[in-house]
Amino acid sequence: MTTRTLSAQRPQLPGPRPRPRLLPEFRMTGNGFRTLVRTQARLLCREPAVVLSGIVLPLALITAFGAIPSFSKPAAALGGKTTLDVYVPTFAMLSSVLTALTALPVTFADLRERGVLRRLAVSPVPAAGLLAAQVTVIATAAASTAVLVVLIGTAGFGAALPVNIGLMLASYVLGTTALISLGLVIAARARSAGIATGFGVPTMIVNFFFAGVYVPLQQLPHVLRTVSGFVPYGAIVDTWSGSGAAWRHLLVLAAYTVVGSLAAARFFKWE
Amino acid sequence: MPAITVSHLRKTYDDTIAVADVSFEVGAGEIFGILGPNGAGKTTTVECISGLRTPDGGEVRVLGLDPRHDREEVRQVLGVQLQESQLPGKIQVREALELYASFYRDPADVGELLEQWGLADKAKARFGRLSGGQKQRLAIALAMVGNPRVVVLDELTTGLDPHARRTAWELVEQVRAAGVTVLLVTHFMEEAERLCDRLAVIDRGRVVALDTPAGLAARGPAAAQRMRFRPSQAVDVAELRALPGVTSVERHGAHLEVAGDADVIGAVTAYLARRQIIAAELRVEQSSLDDAFIALTSHATAAQEA
Numbered sequence: 001m002t003t004r005t006l007s008a009q010r011p012q013l014p015g016p017r018p019r020p021r022l023l024p025e026f027r028m029t030g031n032g033f034r035t036l037v038r039t040q041a042r043l044l045c046r047e048p049a050v051v052l053s054g055i056v057l058p059l060a061l062i063t064a065f066g067a068i069p070s071f072s073k074p075a076a077a078l079g080g081k082t083t084l085d086v087y088v089p090t091f092a093m094l095s096s097v098l099t100a101l102t103a104l105p106v107t108f109a110d111l112r113e114r115g116v117l118r119r120l121a122v123s124p125v126p127a128a129g130l131l132a133a134q135v136t137v138i139a140t141a142a143a144s145t146a147v148l149v150v151l152i153g154t155a156g157f158g159a160a161l162p163v164n165i166g167l168m169l170a171s172y173v174l175g176t177t178a179l180i181s182l183g184l185v186i187a188a189r190a191r192s193a194g195i196a197t198g199f200g201v202p203t204m205i206v207n208f209f210f211a212g213v214y215v216p217l218q219q220l221p222h223v224l225r226t227v228s229g230f231v232p233y234g235a236i237v238d239t240w241s242g243s244g245a246a247w248r249h250l251l252v253l254a255a256y257t258v259v260g261s262l263a264a265a266r267f268f269k270w271e
Numbered sequence: 272m273p274a275i276t277v278s279h280l281r282k283t284y285d286d287t288i289a290v291a292d293v294s295f296e297v298g299a300g301e302i303f304g305i306l307g308p309n310g311a312g313k314t315t316t317v318e319c320i321s322g323l324r325t326p327d328g329g330e331v332r333v334l335g336l337d338p339r340h341d342r343e344e345v346r347q348v349l350g351v352q353l354q355e356s357q358l359p360g361k362i363q364v365r366e367a368l369e370l371y372a373s374f375y376r377d378p379a380d381v382g383e384l385l386e387q388w389g390l391a392d393k394a395k396a397r398f399g400r401l402s403g404g405q406k407q408r409l410a411i412a413l414a415m416v417g418n419p420r421v422v423v424l425d426e427l428t429t430g431l432d433p434h435a436r437r438t439a440w441e442l443v444e445q446v447r448a449a450g451v452t453v454l455l456v457t458h459f460m461e462e463a464e465r466l467c468d469r470l471a472v473i474d475r476g477r478v479v480a481l482d483t484p485a486g487l488a489a490r491g492p493a494a495a496q497r498m499r500f501r502p503s504q505a506v507d508v509a510e511l512r513a514l515p516g517v518t519s520v521e522r523h524g525a526h527l528e529v530a531g532d533a534d535v536i537g538a539v540t541a542y543l544a545r546r547q548i549i550a551a552e553l554r555v556e557q558s559s560l561d562d563a564f565i566a567l568t569s570h571a572t573a574a575q576e577a
Contacts, residue, residue: 027343029375035369035373036373039366043359043361114360115355115356118323118356118357121322121323122321123374124342124375124417125374126343270323
């Protein structure tokens, strides 16, 4: 069937003619988007595992690290910073990493596996709208958690804030969107929750490693530190440290965001 | 304009031909049935109509619109209840209806839908906790939430007990009474007979018959008649078989089942009367939609009857 015969048969159609498009379709009612965000937020709150790992865990970790006295002493190996100083950015991003790379893809894959997306596919809601609503929910939860982590670390336990607040915010925002876009690519395609976990968790571990969660970044060999700049979590943490190539990192994160989210919306599978 | 037009639809998955060549037209306000054995291509056909699949060949139109190309416009006017589609287990009934209502430009009132489909006292219940019948009612309510002009109901009553099935039939009649065109996929003869104005019988990806339920039944194998009885004394089966109009005689314990054309009953009763044999527990069956369906879908040559 060709588009030529299609348009020939559609003369008395109401409304605008669909135009050929390169970008994914995003046409939905404002009320539809708001209701979708509200409903997805409610459903997320009904999943204790997501709430525990995405919100409670980072708060518990920063509190535990803050309570260890030696972590608040400057260390020569960390360039005169305290262990806590180094870990505040790491833990602030933790919620983004966890929710973007596990909760987000697993939620979508599970909905796909159980036929929930199949039902949504025959309603007018566009794939991009569905993804955008879930991103709104996840990003809000992650951002609130990050603010709390920074408050607990600095106001509560006296950790030093990164030198450049503007860079910190920029890398946080772009970093979160980059991680979410990675998660979205998995969310768009994974056929089952198991497959989503299989892709999400290794991606997360790679991110953790290059962010210095297992071994502080400063102690990694030079080659790995260079690679780390091209892994979202690594690029974020290095920007926060104030010593990294901030602009290049931000560019990398922006690239992840744009490419990932467009690809996810474009190649989204309903079933 | 017809509500649904399907012409020479073709869809293959890898090497399997799911739909070879299906054409039919559903008029506005009709209840149109798609009947066929499992794997005949019924679900693929309605998936193409709903825009879930892109046909490999042929055309599908819903109220003149292409379900793939005019995705948004078709979905605004087409309500769909599909097999194997679900809601999140933890969503509440009212939340689900409000969510789907929010996607449509002119949605139905959620409160009224809850009342109409007998879900008002389940408004706060989670989807995962509903019974099969309640889930099915919610599925129809969701198909109706956008105030559609056409609804597709795929295997609506599969898995329901007989009571719930009858209730579902009343619901379908309610949908039609609201002026909505219904495309009903089923493999229950009784359901097709009771609800549908017209039927398409699909087998191996082709339409093998397209008629009213009564018209289809009359097309049964040579308007077959079948009689079953318990003879009061031994009957020579070979003699029965030799009677004019008799096509088969089978013994089921003490009972005999004789099948044949329109003359068979007269011939057999006359024969039994001559031998002074009484036919006890006599049951006569006229050709039914069931027989017509079996005949149409059980042999390959049926494909040419379309």
